Amino acid sequence: MDRAAAAEPQYQSGFGNEFATEASPGVLPVGRNSPQRVAHGLYAELISGTAFTAPRAVNLRTWTYRLRPSAAHGKAHAVAHPCWLTAPFTEVAAPANRLRWNAWPEPAPGTDFVDGIVTVAGNGSAETQSGTAVHVYRANASMRDRYLMNADGEMLVVPQSGALDVHTEMGRLRVAPGEILLLPRGVHCRIDVPDGAARGYLCENYGAPFRLPELGPLGSNGLANPRDFLAPVAACESATGPVRILRKFLGGFWELERASSPLDVVAWHGNLAPYKYDLAHFMAMGSITFDHPDPSINTVLTSPSEIGGTANCDFVIFPPRWLVMEDTFRPPWFHRNVMSELMGLVRGVYDAKAEGFVPGGISLHNCMLPHGPDAATFERASTEALAPRRLEDTMAFMFESRHVFRPTAQALAAPNLQPDYDEVWRGFQSGNPA
Incomplete structure (x- = not known):
């Protein structure tokens, strides 16, 4: 297809599938992996996303059949x-x-x-x-x-x-x-x-x-x-x-x-x-009795590390959903976490912050730094009557990592860095045990 042809994209579904697709018929080899003599004078080229010897379950590679090899450049x-x-x-x-x-x-x-x-x-x-x-x-x-x-x-x-x-x-x-x-x-x-x-x-x-x-x-x-x-x-x-x-x-x-x-690929097959x-297709899970589930229950994708159950990076979302837990403080609890959390907001309002966290903005809570709902959110959530509640028109997300996120010098010097973020946790009254 020429660059001038701007038809709507077409898709095939499935994550990690062994796809096979061609823009012109008769290009993909039949019964062989990748013969070096390709139909129509095209060139076979392999793109490997993992080591050749990676286990089959995680091995990523795709064969492309193209007008010219990608090596043809200066x-x-x-x-x-x-x-x-x-x-x-x-x-x-x-x-x-x-x-x-x-x-x-x-x-x-x-x-x-x-x-x-x-x-x-x-x-x-x-x-x-x-x-x-x-x-x-x-x-x-x-x-x-x-x-x-x-x-x-x-x-x-x-x-x-x-x-x-x-x-x-x-x-x-x-x-x-x-x-x-x-x-x-x-x-x-x-x-x-x-x-x-x-x-x-x-x-x-x-x-x-x-x-x-x-x-x-x-x-x-x-x-x-x-x-x-x-x-x-x-x-x-x-x-x-x-x-x-x-x-x-x-x-x-x-x-x-x-x-x-x-991008001169006429046909390709593989799983890379x-x-x-x-x-919106994410099937959110949660508690229907009491307690607030860990945010990991909302993981869409994960990049694992060499330590089992500990992510190099998790991509976690906080989508529209029902909150129905009983006897429970529904916004995220106060916590310190060995994992580091960097959050963004696509639209709407994040339910743990009353204001200040805006679409297009970012918050960063690194390893073991205490955080949680701000004072205004805590007060509202502590006094409102508990009833089934639907969170609408919101989409926040988090990149969570076993590694600390080190801010860049340009980010720390950016004029849009909020100088008074810590102030959102002022105003909590002391508890009064008997």
């Missing part, structure tokens, strides 16, 4: 990106404070998805392939004849405002607020903004690829269902003409020129693919 040259940073972040000390930011300001006109990325915090190391970096993106221009390939990590995109048209080697996806997008490490993409402007959150995962969490005692159903994840069908970009490819590699940025689009997922 030398890359180093370029700068002033605001997209890569862990480890050691330029400033990580403060032992709870932190909260308002939404980031609009970018200058002509800013595309890549140029509008600002790094807020992160942990681990891209070189050791552990940890994550959390960014915000702001865009008011599409990527024209420009493509991105991130060798440092996969990218989990959480739109907050405005849709994104995401063109990848495997095909095209449109993702809007209320949905998420998962772009595998090393896959080329080009991102357009059909609404004229878009903003949201981006988790760059250096560690194990995101996967669906195990369900354990929940049984065979609940949380995110595999069939609700949508992967694209093959859609070849055959247009020629010089294009630029930006590679992110060990935190550096390298630009090269190519004579045609790197971009996905989108509508968060």
Whole structure:
């Protein structure tokens, strides 16, 4: 398909499926994995998202059949990106404070998805392939004849405002607020903004690829269902003409020129693919007697660490849902957690904060820093009559990690950092035991 053809994206469903799709019939090999002599003079190329010898249950790889091999390009040259940073972040000390930011300001006109990325915090190391970096993106221009390939990590995109048209080697996806997008490490993409402007959150995962969490005692159903994840069908970009490819590699940025689009895949088969997922399909679980369940009950995707049950990064959501527990304080309890929590808000109001946590903003509660509902929320929740309550028009989320999120110097110096966040916990009255 030429770049001029802007038909609606088409999808195939299932998380981790062995997909097979072709934009032109008769391209995919039948009965063989990947013969080097491909129909129609195309080129076979393997993209491996895990080691060749990774266990079958977690092995990720896709065979692509393309107009030209992706190796057909010249030398890359180093370029700068002033605001997209890569862990480890050691330029400033990580403060032992709870932190909260308002939404980031609009970018200058002509800013595309890549140029509008600002790094807020992160942990681990891209070189050791552990940890994550959390960014915000702001865009008011599409990527024209420009493509991105991130060798440092996969990218989990959480739109907050405005849709994104995401063109990848495997095909095209449109993702809007209320949905998420998962772009595998090393896959080329080009991102357009059909609404004229878009903003949201981006988790760059250096560690194990995101996967669906195990369900354990929940049984065979609940949380995110595999069939609700949508992967694209093959859609070849055959247009020629010089294009630029930006590679992110060990935190550096390298630009090269190519004579045609790197999205020239006519057919592909495998289980390494971009996905989108509508968060409205999430089957929220919770208590129907007493007590407030741990937030892990709302895990959509998890990137496991080498320690069983301890995540490199969990993606957790707080969607519209019923609260019906009896004799229970319903907002999240006060707590200190060995896991570190970075939260964002897509829309509405988060039920643990009366004000100050706004769509597009971020809060950060690192390892063992006490937090919980603010004074106003505590007072309201302590005095209201308990009855079944429906939380509506809200979508908050959390990136939770075994590693401390170290804020970047640019985030700590940002004018939208709230200087008085600690004040929300003033005003609690002392208890009066008999």
